[in-house]
Amino acid sequence: MHGATDRVGPVAISIGLLLGALPAMAHDVGSRIRATAGVPQIEGTAGGGFVPWAVLAGYGQKQEWGGEFSVMHARTGDFDLTIAAGSVAFNNRVEISAAAQLLDIDDLGLPDDNLSQMILGAKVRVAGDLIYGKLPQISGGVQYKRNMDFDVPALAGARDDDGFDFYVAATRLWLNGLHGYPVLANVTVRASRANQLGLLGFGGDQDDEWEPLFEGSVAVLLRRDLVLGYEYRQKPDNLGFADEDDWQDVFLAWFPNKYFTLTGAWADLGDVAGRNDQEGFYVSVESSF
Amino acid sequence: MGRKNSGLLAASLFAILGYGAAAEGAKGDALFRDLGGREGIARFVGAAVASAHSHPRIAFLFEDADDGNLKGQLGDLICALAAGPCNYEGLGMREAHSGMEITEAEFDIFVELVLDAMEQSGISHSARNRLLALLVPLREDIIHQ
Numbered sequence: 395m396h397g398a399t400d401r402v403g404p405v406a407i408s409i410g411l412l413l414g415a416l417p418a419m420a421h422d423v424g425s426r427i428r429a430t431a432g433v434p435q436i437e438g439t440a441g442g443g444f445v446p447w448a449v450l451a452g453y454g455q456k457q458e459w460g461g462e463f464s465v466m467h468a469r470t471g472d473f474d475l476t477i478a479a480g481s482v483a484f485n486n487r488v489e490i491s492a493a494a495q496l497l498d499i500d501d502l503g504l505p506d507d508n509l510s511q512m513i514l515g516a517k518v519r520v521a522g523d524l525i526y527g528k529l530p531q532i533s534g535g536v537q538y539k540r541n542m543d544f545d546v547p548a549l550a551g552a553r554d555d556d557g558f559d560f561y562v563a564a565t566r567l568w569l570n571g572l573h574g575y576p577v578l579a580n581v582t583v584r585a586s587r588a589n590q591l592g593l594l595g596f597g598g599d600q601d602d603e604w605e606p607l608f609e610g611s612v613a614v615l616l617r618r619d620l621v622l623g624y625e626y627r628q629k630p631d632n633l634g635f636a637d638e639d640d641w642q643d644v645f646l647a648w649f650p651n652k653y654f655t656l657t658g659a660w661a662d663l664g665d666v667a668g669r670n671d672q673e674g675f676y677v678s679v680e681s682s683f
Numbered sequence: 684m685g686r687k688n689s690g691l692l693a694a695s696l697f698a699i700l701g702y703g704a705a706a707e708g709a710k711g712d713a714l715f716r717d718l719g720g721r722e723g724i725a726r727f728v729g730a731a732v733a734s735a736h737s738h739p740r741i742a743f744l745f746e747d748a749d750d751g752n753l754k755g756q757l758g759d760l761i762c763a764l765a766a767g768p769c770n771y772e773g774l775g776m777r778e779a780h781s782g783m784e785i786t787e788a789e790f791d792i793f794v795e796l797v798l799d800a801m802e803q804s805g806i807s808h809s810a811r812n813r814l815l816a817l818l819v820p821l822r823e824d825i826i827h828q
């Protein structure tokens with residue numbers, strides 16, 4: 395039923411792990427405190443799984459650089475999404491990222507079996523810090539997305555095969571949090587015309603405006619190496635052929651050390667491309683360097 | 684827009700932020716006891732200073748340190764911050780680190796060594812973070828002096 399992606403997922407994950415292990419061995423991981431790199435976000439930047447955070451990828455502090463490789467696989471009732479991403483950050487100031495997303499739509503009986511896109515991202519820390527000082531860490535980011543299988547999105551009413559997302563994120567970690575269990579909160583505001591991240595193109599027949607979209611995450615560090623979080627991501631709803639719902643997920647991320655992170659999550663994507671109640675899970679592996 | 688339950692998000696954010704803020708207040712000497720009292724503090728401070736001496740990126744800063752004094756003063760400071768029965772009578776943080784030009788990275792490295800030392804001596808996650816929350820505000824007087 396799931397065809398090729400059944401194999402793509404595990405293979406991609408293994409390749410990602412191998413690729414990730416190489417730079418990790420060659421480069422001293424940065425100095426920032428464990429788990430402050432966040433987890434790989436679906437569009438390639440550092441964040442929670444769905445929401446970009448103000449933190450930058452890897453553990454680089456000022457005067458250091460770092461980054462990460464990640465592979466993610468999500469499976470809901472009717473869809474498989476595989477993502478590979480890489481990012482580098484310099485001076486705990488600027489992050490550059492790239493991601494490739496492949497959505498298996500075999501089951502929909504459409505002219506294409508897959509939808510895919512490439513995403514290039516940049517994020518700049520504008521002010522504050524995740525833990526130090528008075529201000530939360532505040533970053534601004536941009537994502538350029540280019541859809542690579544535009545036939546189906548065009549049929550569905552999408553206007554463009556590429557587009558930009560702009561966002562501002564504020565993230566803070568309170569170490570004392572819940573009686574010594576550190577608590578993280580993140581709020582992100584995004585301007586986007588992307589349908590289902592951009593996998594269904596940009597803009598649409600029903601709505602073609604830039605709208606502010608709100609995204610948020612809360613997380614608690616249960617242990618030094620274990621983070622439990624919840625995320626909510628508002629979505630546009632531009633296409634007349636099917637409703638696009640907001641997304642949410644509950645994730646558990648394991649940081650056994652600063653080189654490796656494993657995240658598992660339950661995700662609720664609502665209605666996607668006419669398929670109702672897409673719930674499922676995702677797994678991501680990340681290697682930091 | 685498909686705004687299913689933004690209200691839930693907002694409510695949980697505020698609930699957690701509110702709770703977090705309320706939890707900041709000090710509660711007697713509970714932290715001092717959770718750190719293992721004077722003995723417990725001396726143990727992890729000793730271990731952290733020892734590992735600082737062998738850390739490739741910060742050892743040079745500790746080369747000329749008077750270890751006995753440093754361990755004693757740092758122990759007293761932590762004991763006092765944790766509302767234990769100690770007075771800190773050492774130098775102010777700016778003075779203590781003046782001329783060292785400690786960077787953000789070196790600061791984080793030392794903090795992780797302290798966390799490692801605490802973890803290895805069996806101090807709980809909660810106590811480690813409660814202490815860390817008290818040390819973090821000192822950073823601005825310690826780095827770049």
Ligand code: HEM
Nearest residue numbers: 741744745748749753756757760773774779789790793818
């Ligand atoms: C939360 C962080 C820190 C705290 C609470 C702290 C506390 C102290 C205290 C209480 C003293 C002794 C002052 C005195 O002699 O009266 C001291 C000295 C010193 N600290 Fe720190 N410190 C911190 C971070 C660092 C870092 C990041 C480094 C280096 C990477 C460092 C290196 C030193 C050195 C080398 C001395 C001088 C020891 C001597 O010459 O006797 N400290 N610190």
